[in-house]
Amino acid sequence: MSTLFISDLHLDAADPVPGGQFLDFLNRQARTADALYILGDLFETWVGDDDDDAYRGTICDALAALTRGGVPCYVMHGNRDFLYQHAFELRTGVRVVADPLTLELAGQPVLITHGDALCVADHSYQRLRSIVRDAGWQRRFLALPLPLRRQLALRARAGSQKHTQQASYQIMDVDQQVVSDVMRACGVRTLIHGHTHRPGVHEFDLDGAPAQRIVLGAWHDGGNCLAWSPAGFQLQTLPRGGPE
Numbered sequence: 001m002s003t004l005f006i007s008d009l010h011l012d013a014a015d016p017v018p019g020g021q022f023l024d025f026l027n028r029q030a031r032t033a034d035a036l037y038i039l040g041d042l043f044e045t046w047v048g049d050d051d052d053d054a055y056r057g058t059i060c061d062a063l064a065a066l067t068r069g070g071v072p073c074y075v076m077h078g079n080r081d082f083l084y085q086h087a088f089e090l091r092t093g094v095r096v097v098a099d100p101l102t103l104e105l106a107g108q109p110v111l112i113t114h115g116d117a118l119c120v121a122d123h124s125y126q127r128l129r130s131i132v133r134d135a136g137w138q139r140r141f142l143a144l145p146l147p148l149r150r151q152l153a154l155r156a157r158a159g160s161q162k163h164t165q166q167a168s169y170q171i172m173d174v175d176q177q178v179v180s181d182v183m184r185a186c187g188v189r190t191l192i193h194g195h196t197h198r199p200g201v202h203e204f205d206l207d208g209a210p211a212q213r214i215v216l217g218a219w220h221d222g223g224n225c226l227a228w229s230p231a232g233f234q235l236q237t238l239p240r241g242g243p244e
Contacts, residue, residue, distance in 0.1 A: 007115075007217075047150055076101070114195050115215075173196055
């Protein structure tokens with residue numbers, strides 16, 4: 001038994017391979033997990049819980065099957081899918097959790113977060129984030145007709161891709177001082193996040209004691225997860241699944 005962490009699947013009908021991997025993952029490894037945590041960007045876009053898109057419906061049905069089978073599943077908002085609300089929870093059986101969130105694993109506190117709030121050098125993104133995470137902005141957006149929301153999401157997606165291509169490596173990464181400050185404030189020695197699409201384990205000193213930052217990878221180059229058991233953490237590459 002293990003606790004599993006994944007992030008940045010960016011599931012979309014236009015690229016079916018990650019979705020096939022995810023469905024296989026839910027039917028296999030996740031079935032025997034103690035819990036599954038999805039740290040944001042499960043979908044490439046999410047324009048509201050009333051979205052009746054068939055592809056996203058298939059993914060939601062698979063999550064519902066997992067939670068009905070007794071595996072707790074927790075989802076964080078990402079920078080692509082920050083509009084999950086209560087209807088999404090009812091539909092899938094998952095629980096939408098706060099970001100960041102502190103867990104206790106074998107008596108040790110571990111901090112999990114999507115990771116976008118740690119990229120403070122990306123000033124234009126942080127300005128956008130402060131707008132779209134505002135409750136008033138979200139109410140106004142969700143009041144728009146569904147077809148219009150989809151169009152606006154596609155435009156935002158194109159703008160995000162252009163920004164990512166133009167921004168430097170350093171700007172798109174987390175700020176180490178912010179990482180240390182957050183970990184210190186939360187009283188943790190382990191931080192798990194996604195968002196940057198740069199999987200790895202970063203070990204460093206925090207106030208004279210060892211600490212680690214574990215980064216989850218994106219799924220566009222192949223599925224991956226972080227598995228925790230009493231023996232520790234292990235980053236795993238998942239087999240390719242679904243249509244090629």
